[in-house]
Amino acid sequence: MSEFSEISLIAADWxxxxxxxxxxxxxxxxxxxxxKGKGMSSLMPSEFEPYLMGLIGNWLPKEGNAxxxxxxxxxxxxxxxxxxxxxxxxxxxxxxxxKIIKIETEDQRISVSIxxxxxxxxxxxxxxxxxxxxxxxxxxxxxxxGIICLPGTHTKWxxxxxxxxxxxxxxxxxxxxxxxxxxxxxxxxxxxxxxDPTSFLEAFEDTYSNPALLSSKLFGLRAADLLENxxxxxxxxxxSGYLIGSELAGAKSYWLGQNIVMIGNDDLCVLYEKALxxxxxxxxxxxxxxxxxxxxxxxxxxx
Amino acid sequence: MSEFSEISLIAADWxxxxxxxxxxxxxxxxxxxxxKGKGMSSLMPSEFEPYLMGLIGNWLPKEGNAxxxxxxxxxxxxxxxxxxxxxxxxxxxxxxxxKIIKIETEDQRISVSIxxxxxxxxxxxxxxxxxxxxxxxxxxxxxxxGIICLPGTHTKWxxxxxxxxxxxxxxxxxxxxxxxxxxxxxxxxxxxxxxDPTSFLEAFEDTYSNPALLSSKLFGLRAADLLENxxxxxxxxxxSGYLIGSELAGAKSYWLGQNIVMIGNDDLCVLYEKALxxxxxxxxxxxxxxxxxxxxxxxxxxx
Numbered sequence: 103m104s105e106f107s108e109i110s111l112i113a114a115d116w117x118x119x120x121x122x123x124x125x126x127x128x129x130x131x132x133x134x135x136x137x138k139g140k141g142m143s144s145l146m147p148s149e150f151e152p153y154l155m156g157l158i159g160n161w162l163p164k165e166g167n168a169x170x171x172x173x174x175x176x177x178x179x180x181x182x183x184x185x186x187x188x189x190x191x192x193x194x195x196x197x198x199x200x201k202i203i204k205i206e207t208e209d210q211r212i213s214v215s216i217x218x219x220x221x222x223x224x225x226x227x228x229x230x231x232x233x234x235x236x237x238x239x240x241x242x243x244x245x246x247x248g249i250i251c252l253p254g255t256h257t258k259w260x261x262x263x264x265x266x267x268x269x270x271x272x273x274x275x276x277x278x279x280x281x282x283x284x285x286x287x288x289x290x291x292x293x294x295x296x297x298d299p300t301s302f303l304e305a306f307e308d309t310y311s312n313p314a315l316l317s318s319k320l321f322g323l324r325a326a327d328l329l330e331n332x333x334x335x336x337x338x339x340x341x342s343g344y345l346i347g348s349e350l351a352g353a354k355s356y357w358l359g360q361n362i363v364m365i366g367n368d369d370l371c372v373l374y375e376k377a378l379x380x381x382x383x384x385x386x387x388x389x390x391x392x393x394x395x396x397x398x399x400x401x402x403x404x405x
Numbered sequence: 406m407s408e409f410s411e412i413s414l415i416a417a418d419w420x421x422x423x424x425x426x427x428x429x430x431x432x433x434x435x436x437x438x439x440x441k442g443k444g445m446s447s448l449m450p451s452e453f454e455p456y457l458m459g460l461i462g463n464w465l466p467k468e469g470n471a472x473x474x475x476x477x478x479x480x481x482x483x484x485x486x487x488x489x490x491x492x493x494x495x496x497x498x499x500x501x502x503x504k505i506i507k508i509e510t511e512d513q514r515i516s517v518s519i520x521x522x523x524x525x526x527x528x529x530x531x532x533x534x535x536x537x538x539x540x541x542x543x544x545x546x547x548x549x550x551g552i553i554c555l556p557g558t559h560t561k562w563x564x565x566x567x568x569x570x571x572x573x574x575x576x577x578x579x580x581x582x583x584x585x586x587x588x589x590x591x592x593x594x595x596x597x598x599x600x601d602p603t604s605f606l607e608a609f610e611d612t613y614s615n616p617a618l619l620s621s622k623l624f625g626l627r628a629a630d631l632l633e634n635x636x637x638x639x640x641x642x643x644x645s646g647y648l649i650g651s652e653l654a655g656a657k658s659y660w661l662g663q664n665i666v667m668i669g670n671d672d673l674c675v676l677y678e679k680a681l682x683x684x685x686x687x688x689x690x691x692x693x694x695x696x697x698x699x700x701x702x703x704x705x706x707x708x
Contacts, residue, residue, distance in 0.1 A: 181631075189632075226628035256590070256624055272624040274589070281584045286577070287559070313617035314654035321559055321575040325529035328484075329492075351617035 108133055109161045111171055113398035116178035117231055118143045125161045130399055134161055142177040150184035151207055162211045169213040173398045175234035179216040189221035189228060192267045196220065197237040197401050217401050220267055227272050232258050235365050238397030239388060240265060248361030253370040257349065259356040271356060273349045282320065283341060291327035292341050294334035299376065301336040305343025306377050313348040320344060346377050357383060365390050411436055412464045414474055416701035419481035420534055421446045428464045433702055437464055445480040453487035454510055465514045472516040476701045478537035482519040492524035492531060495570045500540040500704050520704050523570055530575050535561050538668050541700030542691055543568060551664030556673040560652065562659040574659060576652045585623065586644060594630035595644050597637035602679065604639040608646025609680050616651040623647060649680050660686060668693050
């Protein structure tokens, strides 16, 4: 092994608010990693390369003949990201190697590519990053037919069949949760790190059976704090329950009678799993980092 | 008329984010007014009196025998306001003169009272300020039987019968609208001062008939901007429509087959009126300042 042969592939998930980077050897083992880099929203297009090189420059040889491939998924490919990677149109496979875009770089030691997101025409919907996680999952389960749910800021329900994304639906549940718990009248009522499964499920059932009451139930959390001194632990659990209840009512055409796989933040996946169980459904939770890395590696294979 | 007899009553609507004050002569004519004072959320309890006196001190005689009554409704009576005025419990008349609380003041030229808000035990709900507007409306229409809708940050639907608040329901619609349009991924897609009634009503019907799709429809606004370059005017109108559609589905037990009176911001009342019309309902829009002032005057009568 030569002096500079350790890192042979760099993979990055560059989202709106965070950057994760993995440096791998020629066998795909992760040697270096960065878990909390700057997200796309805090960088100008011209800042992406210098920022990334500031983080990973010392992973690379000072000079050499072979360029190190860097494969990126996520919002770095948005119109306001590093360079736009035009959406592919569903139905389609999650990743199409021929549509991965190349980026010109100042630094000649790297060869950067971005995986395009997926769009749906009607109803209009978009994803960037999730397609790569889905590809990672399908690389291990190529015959999977069912629903992949990716909970997060913008939770996605994705129908997969014959290796393709058939259709998908995004819910703003996570962003609404953050906004209400950090910057609304509910803020002082829901500050807790604890969780109460009973309150969560009660609230879940309330809005699952009557989603029109969502914004009224939300105000009820404030009223319960004022009138009954209900503790933040219960109110925060209810806030999650109300939002997920309304979402699962809206996503029914996706999950009904389907196999469900979940990819996302572990704590959040567990909440969705509890709610789905209440509806008589079993969900399998995947390791998000694994599927993301697998997806990015797949996107590089044979290129 | 003596030198200092002009102002004989001061009325104030002291909300979370704004203070309105009216100085009236002995016939109830408004002589002085302040429309944009500091709201309760930017003042400590000890700051209320000096702040108010800084605004209205020169409306009062330097000294005199008779104290000038100041009657206040709104969040000034909250636990974290000037002084807590404990909620009255519905069903009850909107204002009960015997429950209006007196405040000790440093300045001996004034006599300050606060109108208590109303609470509902089950489901838990609260109001502060709206009860005074309702009392103002009922002072002119004592036999009104029906629904008063007060659109705003926290829109309230109130069932009135026999001069009492029978029950009420609050929706966080206005706060969610502000939060999404000012601090979410939708922000850049909905910056417009224009309004498109067709988009509003289309969106209204979408979530009215399927409220579970609210948070998915909201993300669809962002996707429509990205994929179809839909202009902000249409998207902002749809944002209003989606939120009000979901609310009206949830408030159906209130408005069904009822007389509806609206009290609130004019532009917002007009939106609700359009939506209610689509459901075959006529609503009467009241002048908010008039009903607030009437309510505050009523609260003072005979005290």
